[in-house]
Amino acid sequence: TLEACCSRAWTSCFNSTSIMAVEFEGGVVIGADSRTTTGAYIANRVTDKLTPIHERIFCCRSGSAADTQAIADAVTYQLGFHSIELDEAPLVQTAASLFREMCYRYREELMAGIIVAGWDPRRGGQVYTVPVGGMMTRQPVSVGGSGSSYIYGYVDSNYRAGMSKEECLKFTAEALTLAMERDGSSGGVVRLAVVSEQGVERQVILGNQLPKFSTV
């Protein structure tokens, strides 16, 4: 078999991850953990999985580190070119479509779960999820990565439409903390970003500053 001829002795890098994005009036709040693993070793404990694609469009990366970095670089190039041609800020939906095109076309070769989130003048804050397989759908709140399994219940019960920016930040930080607590492949620090008409505000919540829940 082909695998036997070209055997690989090393494991690839994974952002196994917990990632999340929430829409609010005027923008989006995105968040991610900071762990990248090769097998059982943490290759990078301070990874930045919130990657800027354009001035007011970000993507949250989960899955294979190599695949998501390569896809994000390609989409950044394509969107930048498109924006220059258009002479206008690109739409978040355009960015999400570019991700979807690539993730669907090469679905057999790729392992990438991406959440595209940002702000554009036409439709305001938007969150689009492009999971493995290459589907694309818009959601008011979206979670992804291996750690997301543990927080679907928390997110479904605690999300309310019409939350303010601060409430969204608190909601995201708490959800990601809970995911990092239970998922071995997620951990490190919580990286948050708010993308709105005013621009991008980034923050980091270090391990000892994470919200505390009961330790039963």
Added chain:
Amino acid sequence: MATVSVRQYHRGGFSFENCKRNALLEADINKLGFSSPAARKTGTTICGVVYKDGVVLGADTRATEGMVVADKNCSKIHYISPNVYCCGAGTAADTEMTTQIISSNLELHSLSTGRLPRVATANRMLKQMLFRYQGYIGAALVLGGVDSTGPQLYSIYPHGSTDKLPYVTMGSGSLAAMAVFEDRYKPNMEEEEAKRLVRDAIAAGIFNDLGSGSNIDLCVITKGKVDYLRPHDVANKKGVRTGNYRYKHGTTGVLTKAVTPLNLEVVEESVQTMDTS
């Protein structure tokens, strides 16, 4: 987009043509009772650290072929450009050729832009090439250098993912080296402190990992200056034999002696001159 790079194959994907041939050869060799040659790997401990004025890269010097040391003093810190160097772990041939290809392309790029190359450019070129080969090029690299943007350090994995960090380790001895870094790394260290830290991290790999050994090479890169210290520390000096195993002539007694002359006659003699100019 126009590029001035040489040796860039833009045909999609990895060529699997030789895999069938290799599989047949391997099957044949195994039938005859021999084992196919193992690729030479650099078991390796490599690491890098960003300090106040630049970066310090470090590497051990052992190259292994299976369980045998193939080279006791190989050089794992490769030249990329005057201000950028790259340590390589994994398959020795892959790290050597990959760094040479990118070094060549980067020199052409630098001549085209008229500027000193940037570390981020080398990083992009390396990650895009490694991703194209989907991990089949076994090169795990620590790329470091100083450019107009400042000192930078990247770790690059065989599948094409990269991380930009203040301190990185790669190779089989990376866990031992990372333990040293996590204990003693501080931002904005002085040069001597940074060199000591890298030296100790590589030493941890050398003495605790079987795949790493021999000496410690260092490369200190600052703005406008590169100190390539090979070796920086000979951590494993070859011992001096205490006994002498040379025996004098006549130690072995001769019991009988028989001389048989061989009658060899010259049959044909011809002289062919070779133009060696």
